[in-house]
Amino acid sequence: xxxxxxxxxxxxxxxxxxxxxxxxxxxxxxxxxxxxxxxxxxxxxxxxxxxxxxxxxxxxxxxxxxxxxxxxxxxxxxxxxxxxxxxxxxxxxxxxxxxxxxxxxxxxxxxxxxxxxxxxxxxxxxxxxxxxxxxxxxxxxxxxxxxxxxxxxxxxxxxxxxxxxxxxxxxxxxxxxxxxxxxx
Numbered sequence: 701x702x703x704x705x706x707x708x709x710x711x712x713x714x715x716x717x718x719x720x721x722x723x724x725x726x727x728x729x730x731x732x733x734x735x736x737x738x739x740x741x742x743x744x745x746x747x748x749x750x751x752x753x754x755x756x757x758x759x760x761x762x763x764x765x766x767x768x769x770x771x772x773x774x775x776x777x778x779x780x781x782x783x784x785x786x787x788x789x790x791x792x793x794x795x796x797x798x799x800x801x802x803x804x805x806x807x808x809x810x811x812x813x814x815x816x817x818x819x820x821x822x823x824x825x826x827x828x829x830x831x832x833x834x835x836x837x838x839x840x841x842x843x844x845x846x847x848x849x850x851x852x853x854x855x856x857x858x859x860x861x862x863x864x865x866x867x868x869x870x871x872x873x874x875x876x877x878x879x880x881x882x883x884x
Contacts, residue, residue: 704828711824711836715782716816720763724783724790725819727809728801735768735777737835743799744781744839749848750798751790758841759786768834769826777834780823782813 701709715722733739744764752760766781783790792810796803813819827836850856859865 722782728779762786764839767836
């Protein structure tokens with residue numbers, strides 16, 4: 701296995717973990733802006749924040765993994781992403797509104813995932829291939845919420861045992877099969 705194949709395989713394996721519950725796949729192809737590794741993370745963080753605020757739950761979009769791929773013409777890029785909605789229904793129009801984009805002209809492809817294997821392989825297909833993937837990353841709604849709390853309350857300090865409690869919750873989920881519950 702070459703380095704590129706191993707890298708792509710490891711990305712795909714990581715995304716197929718049980719901690720993720722990928723439910724939607726989408727492609728965003730902008731009409732007026734060029735996607736790059738600077739503006740896409742900002743766009744997607746704002747999208748997740750807007751969508752979760754609109755739905756009133758930080759779990760409306762739990763995770764969003766994206767890859768920015770270069771088109772044949774090097775002047776354009778497009779974005780593929782998968783959404784972990786914590787088993788909630790995601791509406792294409794509401795998502796496009798949260799992105800401040802047109803739902804059918806720019807958010808060209810938006811479907812519920814039929815096979816996880818196929819969706820993950822499609823998202824990671826060009827990782828490591830001659831700069832076809834400009835950037836990739838994961839947006840986490842819990843992290844975004846913590847960042848907002850820190851902005852609003854500059855003197856906020858997490859509980860000293862917070863990391864211990866997070867590890868205990870994760871260990872309990874794995875050991876006792878609580879991965880799909882909404883209690884934690």
